[in-house]
Amino acid sequence: MADKQFKKKISDALENDVLRGALGRFGDTYITAREKAYEGYDFPSIRENIVKVKSYAASHLDEMIDQFEKAATARGAKVFRAASGEDAKKYISDLAKQQGVKRVVKSKSMASEEISLNKALMAEGIDVQESDLGEWILQLAGQHPSHMVMPAIHMTKEEVADVFSGHLDRVSQPVITELVKTARVELRKKFLEADMGISGANMAIAETGTLMMVTNEGNARLTSTLPRVHVFLVGIEKLVPKFEDATHILQALPRSATAQQITSYVTMVTGPTPAYYQDGSVKDKEFHIILMDNGRRKMYNDPKFKKTFQCIRCASCLNVCPAFQLVGGHVYGHIYTGGIGTILTNFLNSENDAKNPQNLCLQCGKCSEVCPGNLDIPEMILELRNRMGEKQGLPFTQKFALDVVSNRRLFHSLLRVASKAQKPFTKGQPVIRHLPLFLSGMTEKKSLPAVADIPFRDVFKTIKQDVKSPKGKVALYSGCLIDFVYPRIGEGVISALNEKGYEVVFPEGQSCCGAPATYMGDRNNARKLAKMNIEALDAENVDYVVSACPTCTHALKDSFLELVEDDPALAARAAELSRKSFDFSKLLSDLGGLEPGGDGVPLKVTYHDSCHLKRKMGVFAEQRKLLSDTKGVELIEMKESDRCCGFAGSYSIKFPELSEPILERKLNNIEETGAEVVAVDCPGCLMQISGGLDKRNPNIKVIHTAELLFEKRNKKKQKGNKK
Structure with a gap:
């Protein structure tokens, strides 16, 4: 059963009309837009290809990592295998000290959010600047993403304008084009001043050691080209065997994530690019790739959850989830949100952080219907729920009720008694429209059916x-x-x-x-x-x-x-x-x-x-x-x-x-x-x-x-x- 603090988060989200409006409008348009984006394409076939590619990479994980490292190293990259988030943070922190890094600019990376990388670097006295528009807004607002693809989907232009006005030297008007222009002006100098760029990746291609980024803003390219040190932080689930395998994911990712035919930018980085220094010299930049585990192998090695490696992080499961559309991502309590986020949280963060969010799943299955990785997310959440029940036990009232239901004779006898005891509430009708005292809430918005006189x-x-x-x-x-x-x-x-x-x-x-x-x-x-x-x-x-x-x-x-x-x-x-x-x-x-x-x-x-x-x-x-x-x-x-x-x-x-x-x-x-x-x-x-x-x-x-x-x-x- 959800605790009081979690219930309070839900209540606060439901009372936020701005949040409900923003999520509702997107949810209403997404389904139609997605269908239009997939017109002329065979979604089941695309999904089948994605499953084939991703499941092969997962079942040959060590081989893929070795192949990727060999190819990337041959092209001038330095590859580090991070077993944990702490290992990844230490590597980046040590690299920053070694290279005299004072300023970092980042493009969108959920993996970095997962391990609280910004906080760790800032504790070392390093200035860290998000450059993805949504991530930058949230950084200024002191929030974390509410959606894996559209991190600031929960905010209106008026709220963004207020955030900008509160942190910048001028008043910002709630006009989207003006807000974007403001962001461009403010961030451009950050790219030029940065000593290190940090990026995430949508795919890591083992065959060539290539990192691929699928974005709608030019910030990812600036992050990967301008700073003299560049670090890719990539979860090991992002590996795919060959270049041609990436095409299947490229067909689905924009259509499923934002209902676009294609994103504005598809960037491929294979090896370091030249770095231009202030003294006029040109050298290959320091180019580092961190392949991070941080619980991913544990998730894959669990027979009930190994298919999670088929997820392409499109977040379409969030876009169609009735619960997510009502409360948004912050109610889920950690970095990853929605149905798939609950599963990721359980393995990549902690079981305790997944305990309450898993209850939000209605088991309606809409997420599985649209998932390009063909994941049965509701079944996996049920598995989490059952494991938690076995490990921690159920609240007394739930356990007592289920013990009664599983005793056939007792349960049926009680139902027969109920058919007689309900008479004062049914008043001769086949429904119960009002219940007294603390039970009154059960009939406030809907009637309840009466137990049949004769079963x-x-x-x-x-x-x-x-x-x-x-x-x-x-x-x-x-x-x-x-x-x-x-x-x-x-x-x-x-x-x-x-x-x-x-x-x-x-x-x-x-x-x-x-x-x-x-x-x-x-x-x-x-x-x-x-x-x-x-x-x-x-x-x-x-x-x-x-x-x-x-x-x-x-x-x-x-x-x-x-x-x-x-x-x-x-x-x-x-x-x-x-x-x-x-x-x-x-x-x-x-x-x-x-x-x-x-x-x-x-x-x-x-x-x-x-x-x-x-x-x-x-x-x-x-x-x-x-x-x-x-x-x-x-x-x-x-x-x-x-x-x-x-x-x-x-x-x-x-x-x-x-x-x-x-x-x-x-x-x-x-x-x-x-x-x-x-x-x-x-x-x-x-x-x-x-x-x-x-x-x-x-x-x-x-x-x-x-x-x-x-x-x-x-x-x-x-x-x-x-x-």
């Missing part, structure tokens, strides 16, 4: 399945919400599968899929529930296992496999369960879909994509086809249909202050469609969105695809049954 496991026993000559048998995995909150969804699943000629069974021993335990970092209870469900579902004796909750389906197909991998017999059963498990819309589609039908009554429907269903399982067209084939349904596409609704399981409880504005954006998009109904395939999304709409616009209903199909296709049958 689905009891309803199932009353359902008559009239299937003549069944084609096969399907086990229905309901998950907690369908079983105890939305049993009608389960009825819809059965009806559709019966129509396709399949008999549905409901294994009584099933319980929670373990997702709450997994996402809160309680791997022990997650394993316990995985084992319980593998045994209960008995996949060997059915043709398919169907779920109508994508989070549960993901657990059945993927999570269980990992949780029981150390038990060969159980792992074999988990593999069989994985092979046979399908989400409702996917299974129905694979079985040929339903014949066009329905009551024909006009109904405007829009669709919200579940994060797990679309991005984990790639299912998004199937449910739309099912809805479109239903007579009377007019399907209206929603803007940002696949943007997270802010539920994310326990996230909406841990971080209601973040969940609510994310939900608000979703509700705005829903209302813009003019639809009467929102169809969803995730009970969690249903609970989140319907709760918000009940408070804001109760005329719009939210319904699961399975239930909507059931209602539209079986209305006459239902009326007949009532008679």
